[in-house]
Amino acid sequence: MARNEAYMSEHIVTAFTDELEHLSANLLRMGGLAEAMINDASRAVVTYDLELARQVIKRDKSIDELEAEAEKAIIRLIALRHPMAADLRAVLGAMKLAGDIERIGDLCKNIGKRCLELTGDENRAAVKGIERMSRAVSHQLQMALDAYLRQDVDAAIRVLELDDDIDDHYMSFFRETLTYMMEDPRQIGSNTHLMFMAKNLERIGDHATNIAKAVYYMVTGETATGDHVEARLKQSGGAG
Amino acid sequence: MDGNVEDFTETRPKQAHTMSEMIKVDCRNIDVFYGDKQAIYDISLAIQDRAVTSFIGPSGCGKSTFLRCINRMNDTIETAKVSGQIYMDGADINDHSIDPVLLRSRVGMVFQKPNPFPKSIYDNIAYGPRIHGLASGKQELDEVVESALRKAGLWDEVKDRLQAPGTSLSGGQQQRLCIARAIAVSPEVILMDEPCSALDPIATARIEELIDELRERYCIVIVTHSMQQAARVSQRTAFFHLGKLIEYGDTEQIFTNPVDSKTQDYITGRYG
Numbered sequence: 260m261a262r263n264e265a266y267m268s269e270h271i272v273t274a275f276t277d278e279l280e281h282l283s284a285n286l287l288r289m290g291g292l293a294e295a296m297i298n299d300a301s302r303a304v305v306t307y308d309l310e311l312a313r314q315v316i317k318r319d320k321s322i323d324e325l326e327a328e329a330e331k332a333i334i335r336l337i338a339l340r341h342p343m344a345a346d347l348r349a350v351l352g353a354m355k356l357a358g359d360i361e362r363i364g365d366l367c368k369n370i371g372k373r374c375l376e377l378t379g380d381e382n383r384a385a386v387k388g389i390e391r392m393s394r395a396v397s398h399q400l401q402m403a404l405d406a407y408l409r410q411d412v413d414a415a416i417r418v419l420e421l422d423d424d425i426d427d428h429y430m431s432f433f434r435e436t437l438t439y440m441m442e443d444p445r446q447i448g449s450n451t452h453l454m455f456m457a458k459n460l461e462r463i464g465d466h467a468t469n470i471a472k473a474v475y476y477m478v479t480g481e482t483a484t485g486d487h488v489e490a491r492l493k494q495s496g497g498a499g
Numbered sequence: 500m501d502g503n504v505e506d507f508t509e510t511r512p513k514q515a516h517t518m519s520e521m522i523k524v525d526c527r528n529i530d531v532f533y534g535d536k537q538a539i540y541d542i543s544l545a546i547q548d549r550a551v552t553s554f555i556g557p558s559g560c561g562k563s564t565f566l567r568c569i570n571r572m573n574d575t576i577e578t579a580k581v582s583g584q585i586y587m588d589g590a591d592i593n594d595h596s597i598d599p600v601l602l603r604s605r606v607g608m609v610f611q612k613p614n615p616f617p618k619s620i621y622d623n624i625a626y627g628p629r630i631h632g633l634a635s636g637k638q639e640l641d642e643v644v645e646s647a648l649r650k651a652g653l654w655d656e657v658k659d660r661l662q663a664p665g666t667s668l669s670g671g672q673q674q675r676l677c678i679a680r681a682i683a684v685s686p687e688v689i690l691m692d693e694p695c696s697a698l699d700p701i702a703t704a705r706i707e708e709l710i711d712e713l714r715e716r717y718c719i720v721i722v723t724h725s726m727q728q729a730a731r732v733s734q735r736t737a738f739f740h741l742g743k744l745i746e747y748g749d750t751e752q753i754f755t756n757p758v759d760s761k762t763q764d765y766i767t768g769r770y771g
Contacts (some may be wrong), residue, residue, distance in 0.1 A: 269769065270767065270768045271768050272768060275768065320648065342764075342767070343726065343730075343754050343766045343767050344753075344754060344755060344756065344757050344763050344766050344767050345763055345767060346767045347754070347755060348755065348756075365550075443588050472598060478756060479756075480756025481756070490580075
């Protein structure tokens with residue numbers, strides 16, 4: 260796409276390009292950390308690995324630090340470089356991404372904390388549900404970050420379309436867990452923790468969706484509302 | 500939209516919005532030659548009344564040349580040849596029946612370097628109204644001078660020394676004096692060619708504030724090398740490149756989401 264090349268091409272002031280690239284690399288590192296946190300948090304639950312859960316909780320701090328660093332870089336870019344057009348959108352988008360990824364870190368940390376409250380003899384079917392959902396969510400985040408890396412608007416739209424699946428996952432998990440609780444009231448405590456975990460995962464999916472929307476805006480300059488996305492889909496003959 | 504981003508060879512510029520507001524100056528198919536060299540290629544552009552329109556583009560792109568067509572300043576250059584039509588309120592300004600001197604009283608101009616006459620502050624302003632017979636008698640002239648200086652935001656700073664030479668003012672004050680001088684003959688259009696490039700940031704901010712106030716009464720066109728300035732003061736922006744109009748649209752759109760990749764490269768500092 261012509262616009263992507265424009266986005267990637269060099270500024271006359273090379274330090275400007277360097278700073279934008281550094282910012283983008285920083286965000287992708289944050290994103291990678293968040294993705295690993297989702298996978299590890301879910302593994303901690305599935306294998307009842309409390310040590311891993313504690314690690315996940317600790318790792319949230321590195322994401323927070325990276326976010327603070329990204330924010331500083333963004334303020335500096337705006338103050339000193341006065342970004343315009345695609346650069347402006349890239350910087351504003353980066354600001355949003357940093358916020359969303361930071362929240363994903365928090366939500367993973369929450370899952371880790373709840374994991375410490377489990378006993379290890381939770382309903383296996385419910386635990387499997389968490390695993391399935393976390394796989395879907397982590398895949399969604401990975402796709403959103405990929406769309407960001409490649410500034411690919413079609414990939415961003417595919418991420419937006421995935422969000423309904425995640426919501427469906429969550430609703431079916433919710434119903435399933437309710438039946439377990441009704442069958443065996445002793446499971447209410449542990450299943451409530453699992454249900455909150457599922458809710459956290461669903462929220463992570465929303466943040467991945469936000470990232471995809473930010474990518475959509477960065478590339479097209481338009482807000483990713485239903486109308487725009489549909490028009491875009493028609494234009495490209497349907498994506499996904 | 501993306502499909503034709505690369506195609507900037509066509510003569511029609513990209514326009515993201517159609518204009519419904521009132522048009523003051525309507526330029527159609529303008530070509531300008533300096534001798535054999537063509538400086539402007541078939542530019543059509545409609546300028547809104549009571550708004551600030553900025554022309555941006557790299558040096559030598561033709562933005563100043565185009566600006567100078569609007570008050571027929573190119574007439575004074577012997578080798579320059581302008582073709583096409585420029586309608587102001589529907590009348591062709593290049594028509595034989597139009598007196599260029601009268602035209603220039605309707606279309607004021609402010610230049611890059613402040614150029615007050617080597618006269619008193621008062622006479623700098625009074626000169627135009629006097630020769631155009633816009634004021635009869637001393638009292639009326641005094642009123643015109645005060646009103647122009649007030650509109651230019653200079654009155655309070657100079658009211659006690661109107662007989663001091665215009666050149667005794669600071670650079671920023673001199674530029675506001677030149678704007679007051681342009682306003683004094685009650686123009687309809689004010690052309691500004693890099694009006695702040697010789698001024699410090701504070702004086703620049705004063706001029707920009709003034710431009711913003713003047714836009715309620717006049718049609719203002721400003722040529723500027725500072726894209727931040729174009730972004731700050733104008734409602735519409737036209738991007739020129741190699742004598743062609745590449746893109747013309749709402750300033751907000753040009754600076755957040757330009758349609759043409761050449762505009763994009765220029766305003767993001769990628770164009771050499």
